[in-house]
Amino acid sequence: MRCPYCGGLDTQVKDSRPSDDSSAIRRRRICPDCGGRFTTFERVQLRELIVVKRSGRKVPFDRDKLQRSVETALRKRPVEQERIERLVSGITRRLESTGEAEVSSEAIGEAVMEGLKGLDDVAYVRFASVYKNFREARDFEELLGHLAAGAAQATPPADAVVPVEEAPPSRRPRSRAS
Numbered sequence: 001m002r003c004p005y006c007g008g009l010d011t012q013v014k015d016s017r018p019s020d021d022s023s024a025i026r027r028r029r030i031c032p033d034c035g036g037r038f039t040t041f042e043r044v045q046l047r048e049l050i051v052v053k054r055s056g057r058k059v060p061f062d063r064d065k066l067q068r069s070v071e072t073a074l075r076k077r078p079v080e081q082e083r084i085e086r087l088v089s090g091i092t093r094r095l096e097s098t099g100e101a102e103v104s105s106e107a108i109g110e111a112v113m114e115g116l117k118g119l120d121d122v123a124y125v126r127f128a129s130v131y132k133n134f135r136e137a138r139d140f141e142e143l144l145g146h147l148a149a150g151a152a153q154a155t156p157p158a159d160a161v162v163p164v165e166e167a168p169p170s171r172r173p174r175s176r177a178s
């Protein structure tokens with residue numbers, strides 16, 4: 001395994017142990033050339049998945065890339081690393097078990113959005129804004145509106161304002177009595 005710091009190829013494993021959910025083996029490595037320390041994960045890969053991008057280009061599915069984009073969305077959010085691992089593992093397994101050899105990048109994006117929605121609202125909005133390539137503030141407002149609606153459904157505030165259609169101008173005929 002190449003050292004990510006100096007590019008040296010002669011890195012050594014200092015310690016190996018299963019991850020918290022035993023779905024991976026964690027190896028702590030050290031580079032004798034630069035003293036750099038890093039961690040690698042060994043995981044089961046059920047099948048080779050091909051990702052079809054929007055452009056039509058096909059690339060091998062990359063779990064690390066998926067994890068990086070999830071972690072970017074969750075940066076500085078109060079979510080434990082273990083939950084991030086579980087989310088990424090869950091998405092990966094679902095994609096691998098669809099029975100299809102190819103998966104669209106849209107399907108992955110949707111799966112991530114679904115996962116983040118349950119995990120952290122801020123991360124969800126961050127990811128969605130990049131994934132959906134928002135160009136206008138309106139897109140954001142729409143998304144936040146969805147979030148607010150979801151929250152309202154879960155715990156309806158007592159003073160919720162129900163939007164009412166504007167009342168049409170009164171067209172009642174004048175009283176003939178006058």
Ligand SMILES: [Zn+2]
Pocket residue numbers: 003004005006007008031032033034035036
């Ligand atoms: Zn090194």
